[in-house]
Amino acid sequence: MMTLADDELAKSEEQRESRVILNVGGIRHETYKNTLKKIPATRLSRLTEALANYDPLSNEYFFDRHPGVFAQVLNYYRTGKLHYPTDVCGPLFEEELEYWGLDSNQVEPCCWMTYTRHRDTQDTLAVLDRLEIDGHDGEDDELNKKFGMEECENQMGRWKRIQVRLWKLFDEPYSSKGAKAIAILSVCFIIVSIFTFCMATEKVFRVCKNPTPKRTENMTAVDEILKDCKVVKPKPPPCKTEPLAYLFYIECVCNTWFTIEFMVRFIVCPNKFTFMKGGINIIDMLATGFFYIELLLDFLGCDNELFSVISIIRILRIFKLTRHSPGLKILLYTLKASGKELLLLIFFLLFGIVIFATMVYFAEKIMTNVDNQFDSILKGFWWAVVTMTTVGYGDIVPKTVPGMFVGFLCALAGVLTIALPVPVIVSNFAMVYQHVQARKKLPKKRRRVICGRSAAPPAKPAGGPNRMMHDKPKTALDRENAIKLRRGRILILILTPPPHPPSRSYTPPTPSLT
Numbered sequence: 421m422m423t424l425a426d427d428e429l430a431k432s433e434e435q436r437e438s439r440v441i442l443n444v445g446g447i448r449h450e451t452y453k454n455t456l457k458k459i460p461a462t463r464l465s466r467l468t469e470a471l472a473n474y475d476p477l478s479n480e481y482f483f484d485r486h487p488g489v490f491a492q493v494l495n496y497y498r499t500g501k502l503h504y505p506t507d508v509c510g511p512l513f514e515e516e517l518e519y520w521g522l523d524s525n526q527v528e529p530c531c532w533m534t535y536t537r538h539r540d541t542q543d544t545l546a547v548l549d550r551l552e553i554d555g556h557d558g559e560d561d562e563l564n565k566k567f568g569m570e571e572c573e574n575q576m577g578r579w580k581r582i583q584v585r586l587w588k589l590f591d592e593p594y595s596s597k598g599a600k601a602i603a604i605l606s607v608c609f610i611i612v613s614i615f616t617f618c619m620a621t622e623k624v625f626r627v628c629k630n631p632t633p634k635r636t637e638n639m640t641a642v643d644e645i646l647k648d649c650k651v652v653k654p655k656p657p658p659c660k661t662e663p664l665a666y667l668f669y670i671e672c673v674c675n676t677w678f679t680i681e682f683m684v685r686f687i688v689c690p691n692k693f694t695f696m697k698g699g700i701n702i703i704d705m706l707a708t709g710f711f712y713i714e715l716l717l718d719f720l721g722c723d724n725e726l727f728s729v730i731s732i733i734r735i736l737r738i739f740k741l742t743r744h745s746p747g748l749k750i751l752l753y754t755l756k757a758s759g760k761e762l763l764l765l766i767f768f769l770l771f772g773i774v775i776f777a778t779m780v781y782f783a784e785k786i787m788t789n790v791d792n793q794f795d796s797i798l799k800g801f802w803w804a805v806v807t808m809t810t811v812g813y814g815d816i817v818p819k820t821v822p823g824m825f826v827g828f829l830c831a832l833a834g835v836l837t838i839a840l841p842v843p844v845i846v847s848n849f850a851m852v853y854q855h856v857q858a859r860k861k862l863p864k865k866r867r868r869v870i871c872g873r874s875a876a877p878p879a880k881p882a883g884g885p886n887r888m889m890h891d892k893p894k895t896a897l898d899r900e901n902a903i904k905l906r907r908g909r910i911l912i913l914i915l916t917p918p919p920h921p922p923s924r925s926y927t928p929p930t931p932s933l934t
Contacts, residue, residue, distance in 0.1 A: 440467065441480035442494075445487035448480065455497050462521035464497065489516040496522065504531035510538025544855055547753060586688040590681060593744050603744045606681060610737050613674040617734050620663035620671075628659040675711045678704060678737075700740055707734045746856060754849040761841040768837045773804040776830040780804070783822035791819055808834030 440456065442449045442464075456464040468474075473482050483490070488505055489512070496502040504513060504527055513535070517524050527535050588595040593603035619625050682704055689695040696702070710731050742748040755762070777800030784794045793816045794800050803816045807830045818827050 441478075442490075443478075443480045443482045444485055444490040445483070447487040447490075449490070449494055451494060451498070458497055458500070459522070464493075464520065485519060486512065486516050489513055490520075493517070493520050493522065496526075501528050502526045503528055504535040506534060510535060511542075540851075541855070544852055548852075548855060548859065583688045586684060587690070590685050590688070591743075606677075607741060607744055609674050609677045610740055612670065613678075614735060614738060616667050616670050616674070620667050623661075625664050625667060626661040627664060628661055671711070672715075675708055678708050682708060700743060703733065703736045703739060707731075707737055710734070750849065750852050750856060754845060754852060757848050757852075758841070758845045761844045765837065765841045768840075769805075769808060769834075772808055772830070772833050772837060773801055776808070776826060776833070777801045777804040780818055780823055780826045780830070783826045784818055784820055786822050787820040789820050793817070793819075794823075804830055807831050808837065810834060810838075 438453055439450060440453050442451070453467075456467065459465060467481060469476070471481065474480075475482060486508070489508055492503055492505055493516070502522070514524050524535075589599045589602055593599050682701070685701075686692070686695060696705075710733060714731060742752060777797050780803060781794050781797045781800045784792050794803070799816060806813050806816075807827060810831065818824050
């Protein structure tokens with residue numbers, strides 16, 4: 421007959437058997453087996469004593485994983501709510517959840533924004549790698565990836581080495597002092613070209629193509645006679661002007677440099693198709709091409725007014741400065757990343773323009789107004805644009821009290837509409853700028869490329885396998901091959917794990933019959 425003490429002892433024994441000890445990263449956790457069964461098809465729900473990480477001496481399971489994340493994992497088994505620890509990086513948390521067999525989408529809503537922040541950071545870092553706006557664009561491993569080479573520099577051909585060096589000089593201004601000098605020279609040519617293009621439109625720097633002939637004494641006498649006869653003298657046709665000669669020569673020098681730079685970059689670029697798809701390269705090609713077409717038409721004596729208008733594309737060369745300025749790249753990427761917010765801003769502006777242009781048109785017609793400037797809703801559109809963007813030219817203004825009240829509402833709505841998406845754009849710019857500054861302070865990480873033998877191994881000499889090790893190489897190529905072979909053997913020895921020692925079983929001695 422069982423006593424009360426025996427009953428309590430049996431219950432305590434059952435509780436002890438139903439508990440499990442988990443040692444994760446040196447920290448022991450104790451829970452019930454039923455708790456781990458709450459979430460099936462996970463690593464903890466399939467614990468058995470037959471596993472390799474079970475220690476029968478200490479009666480615990482050992483896992484060499486992050487203990488801080490496991491505390492939240494175990495709490496998820498207990499409460500059914502998965503929270504994100506703020507002292508753990510996002511990718512590490514995802515890796516730990518994947519190891520334990522849990523879904524990262526089960527994170528609670530209160531921690532979701534903090535948890536997914538690392539994904540935005542990863543996207544930003546990927547963009548920085550693609551745009552190369554951190555100033556570290558001269559590393560050898562990145563150049564090997566661009567040119568499709570995963571071999572050592574001494575195995576490159578002569579043209580490959582020249583191609584890489586020229587690409588560094590003309591496309592990567594932070595790779596060397598010579599590249600910086602070429603970048604500064606290119607920036608100077610861009611500034612001079614834009615400044616010359618603007619100066620050529622000023623009347624002071626333009627001369628007449630077909631100047632009027634000098635007036636003689638006979639022409640002056642004829643003018644006096646016509647004046648006495650009150651004959652209306654026809655006005656001379658307007659004179660066509662052209663820039664001064666020295667401005668044209670400066671423009672020729674600048675375009676010569678742009679042509680040389682474009683051709684060199686195109687010849688040595690790693691991928692011609694990717695190069696021609698670049699927006700800056702398209703602008704450079706069109707601007708230089710239109711200059712030569714305009715020069716050819718001028719030489720042939722054709723009317724090139726149309727190409728003079730199209731040559732405004734030269735002013736777009738200012739975007740070439742983004743190749744040498746990380747700040748401009750950050751600004752352009754920020755505008756691109758904030759595209760949804762900018763579209764939302766434009767939509768709200770159009771929505772307000774239509775409403776307030778219609779309201780001010782009818783508000784000005786309610787009361788008698790002799791100086792009513794809103795004779796159509798289309799003019800109200802222009803007034804609404806100027807008012808909502810807080811420009812306020814003052815060329816069209818309401819004069820009645822209802823119109824002024826509509827103007828007050830329009831200005832207030834414009835300020836609120838423009839102010840709403842600005843913090844998002846500023847936040848995107850600050851995030852990218854902080855990442856760029858942080859990456860500049862990081863040390864450069866260089867990947868060591870191991871050179872392999874592409875050729876077949878040499879045949880064994882007749883004197884035995886050890887003879888090859890003592891033979892002296894005859895040529896420089898033989899010495900280089902011998903060094904590579906020796907390095908390959910050392911690498912194999914390093915990477916090959918040591919063999920397990922054979923299991924020794926005890927064999928009792930055979931008894932002697934004598």
